Amino acid sequence: MAMRRFGVAIVLSVILMAAFAAGLSAAKRGISVGEWLSVPFSDASFAKRWGYGETNGARNVISADRAQQRNGKPTLRLDTNSGFDCWVYFPNTKDWDIDLSKAKVMRGYLRSENKNGWGGDPWIIFVDMAGRKARFDGLKQRLYDAINDWTEIVVPVGADLDAKCAEYGWKAQISPGFDWKHISCVQIHQDTDGSGYTMWYSGFEFIDYAGRTIKWWLSSINKPDLSVTYAEQVPQYKRYIASEPDPNYNIPELVGSAATEKHWPNEGEQIKYLVHIKNAGFARSKPTDFVCMIDGKVVKKASLPALAPHQVTTIVVNWKWKQGPYQFAASVDTKNKLDEITKKNNTLRFKTDAYVLVAVCEKSIVAPIEQVNNWYGSFCFEDWMRGATIDQLNSLFKRCKYDFAPNGAEVSVRLGKIFLVDELPDDGAKIGEIDKGLGLYIFDGVWHYPLRAIHEWCDLANDFDWALNHELSHQLGIIDDYQYDMGPDSNLVNHKAYDRGPGGIMGGGQVGDNVYPAYADVDIAGFNLTKGHRRGFFGEYLYCIPYKNTLVLSIDGRPLADKDIEIYQKSMYTGKIEAPPVFTGKTDAEGRFPLANRPVPKDFTTATGCTLHANPWGYPDVVGRNGLFLIRTQVDGKWYYGFIDIGRFVCEYARGHKDNAVYSVKLMPE
Template structure:
């Protein structure tokens, strides 16, 4: 009986061994790679083909464009503790430290960021315009030839004692110093290695590497390379949390809190390099590095101690791990789902430490004062380029404004936030055009703004013939779209209106940005005032567009600092347009089909070639956003005898329809030279895909 039980147990164990599993990666070419280990780094995936290779350079890199999907699922073998050491270069510290400005930027009721407190000089009201003088007593950069101390921290993150090992220091790949650490290093024990170096300006990199013949859990952490021009971050964490993370393997490939979160800074730098746009063709030159880990018994006290006696933090930001586990002094290992994936929230949150804002602040669900006349839906807006790191956490690049900002300020102390909103061209124009791209003359333009209320008791101003209305300035920017317009004017004979530069309380930041009179007025650094709704009215037909400050910032960073024009396309017809179709209708036919029908234009002038229809064009539009957010897109171009068309509802641009998927359809008459009539619209009463 006992022998039978032993055999059965052995068979069961063999079955379990056969069921061992890991990740699955599917490529777009149909290739499926099973039982691998995937590490997501945003623009690409690092893939180990077997567990024995995890933590080594024996991996394959797949560009994200080649990947269809992947699924992370790991068995108990992933977390088994090997009886091996694991030497890791956890961080390289630099001393003396440079001053940062975190906690030293104050905001007044006009939203001006003004340096204040600590050893920053108080220049009174002049501080707002003289930030360089206010910080003249702070050490903000190293001088060429100045001696600094680089200190590499090496820690044994394995589960066995490490034998003596060699090490080397390199600057820009050239070895400066090498040696041997002649003592064993126990599990979780740390040792440091200092190096004196005379500072050199420029884009230099430091590398510290360890060398050992002893087998280790991983070797990818045997070396650390830091850009010396990078922003220095501090991590503050409880010792108990670090120990809890040591119990399990992470996505990085080691049993380590330090390796996992340092890896996220490497990911940020990789994304910086890949964030290439017309204004940043080489990507973002700024970098980040881990300058210090504060291992704390009391995290709250350690965070408070980051502020020096002179009231200044001597880093450029960082991250603090603190929650109820720290307060209760009971730490748990992170969940499998958490530690085996990339923590995409961290590159986003650390972006804030560098001064980047949440672009999702520009998302706006609308309000009752501004609705579409055909449906009564609120006029909504979703940020123009949401698939970027600072709008959504995820494997995304940083956006073009973020790139321009960091490229302009890579050598400035961190602490300012969102001052890039002040980067607005000097002269800004709207060009209102019709369906054929021709200017709409004499159109009334009213512009409403989020984050403010019009001051009814103040006199309006005027700039280049366009009126602007003062708003209440009480420091409250968390307000809906203004009920009353802040700008009112009319287009000229070319369909152009110049946006007025509204008066502001001026301010300059140490980053080099200057809030001057501009169309957005006293734009605040969080960005609520960065949305303006444009109502264009002619022929008794109002249409709506959004102006988003992001576009103005992009223009400025692309070099359009003097003049910038935004073209807004209306559904209006031209002087030479044919007459429009009549009686446009949309009727549902089954789940995914809609029949659009219409009648021919009325014949007003016999044999008039401008009125001769040569065809019709059918359009569709989705959502409650404005015409420049989710524009009309053509679904069919037909001959002159057509009077209906069946639309396949499953075919439409894969855009983001966050607030509504209301379907609108329109038909235009096509005349000679493909000149179109105005669009005649109808709404499908039932919302469908």
């Protein structure tokens, strides 16, 4: 049975701690309703409190299996058609807050049916209440041992990890600051050859150094859950609507009325935010308070009435517009009096000048998504949307840092509206008509969420959805970085391939020291070079090329001195590199070769501040299709080659080298 929303606490046939335990519960958990337990947390009666995740949109079902038993007891079962990383986790609310600092191990049993064979050992991830992780990769063949037979796994926890990992066969990766005293959940991962398998879990519990089972807390979800889901700005002005008036070049311009339209409120203009608040829980909420602050100042206080499950209310917040990134924060239950499923969704935060994204969703996706717990620890569709998109993008903006961007991308996004429609057909023209009818031109970006992708939406409710955030980045104007790449068959000069990797989420570029998933250097440059403007353009940051550009060429660390070179450019029309070269000439004694500027159709500055001017690339295609040079030279009868892409030029511009930039290129033998 797939995971379902449920409105009553799970009835467990277990022995609870008596009056002392109840007192301990109250002392430790404050107002939270729940139970102290000592049975294995993989007991089949907890099936509805387990969650799942998967990276490729597979169908996953967690259920209690009374047919497959261990020690005479039903077991927990996962059925999946996954061919990639798939995992289960407990508890699905990610609010365990269990203290494992003095525990010795986690012990449990696995059994599987898998016709494909396994992709190595399982790996286990513990997540603390701050979101930091402790990962344990297995060094044995326990998944193979578990085929058609129960096999024990023992995973180190707490202190003395080096010794315990050596004893039990694990390799640990512990995030800095990881807190074993406050564990929110545990994940059990497995990967398979082929696709599709069944896994059973039984007897999972934590053991102390005396061999005793450690008691644990399970919170009830028969509670309310107030979520401040999103805020609509009224009025919301149009994004830029660029067109390409010259059929020979895709130069994005604002023409006609688009050139004079208003895109932001005027300074001091009276606007309002419609703040949506939903009880996403399974019990009626009590009356509480609402406070909204902008730029650190209280702009609205209100009383929030009691809300029935799934009831939504709206509070209007008035504000006189100020241009800039002012912090908006709307909160409910500011004194923390309510006992809820989660408190993580009690506050909505965004910057007032954030790019505004909108979601167009089939109505039928709401119910299945609300069966799966999400990033916020809730069962709320709107929280899922925020967690999977807005929060992921804003996190990437902040943490993807480069020497020219020590603060990452200085932009942000917010959720402006969710539209629910009856159907999203698999037809671009019909989707366009739906979008036109909804008036989506006022938003900076839009994405569509059809029912046919429901397994992807559910599987990645607690993980980074690479494809979704890649596409949303396109909505913000960032191109596919793989446009710079080229296979050997497309290089008609020397048949050498170019791949700039290791790439970021846009399919290329270089991510430096950033941890995956990440934006590449040129992506962050693109965001920062166009910040402070609305969106509606695409790839126009490729116009940001220094006015003077010099290559410094070398072979085996030595300058390519006084040698003839030839430079070829990838065609935006054919995707190939072929003769004739766009540059020929000779390097100087230091291997330097200045690149001449080539003409462009016209000098032009976009509404986002990017200037097209004469440069070595000629007209830089905003999609990136002609953004690659091949450099060749012959030394002592032997050919050498190297590549450079336009992304390096844009990054130099972002470093402040707008007038003059130098690029080192190491040549390799053909």
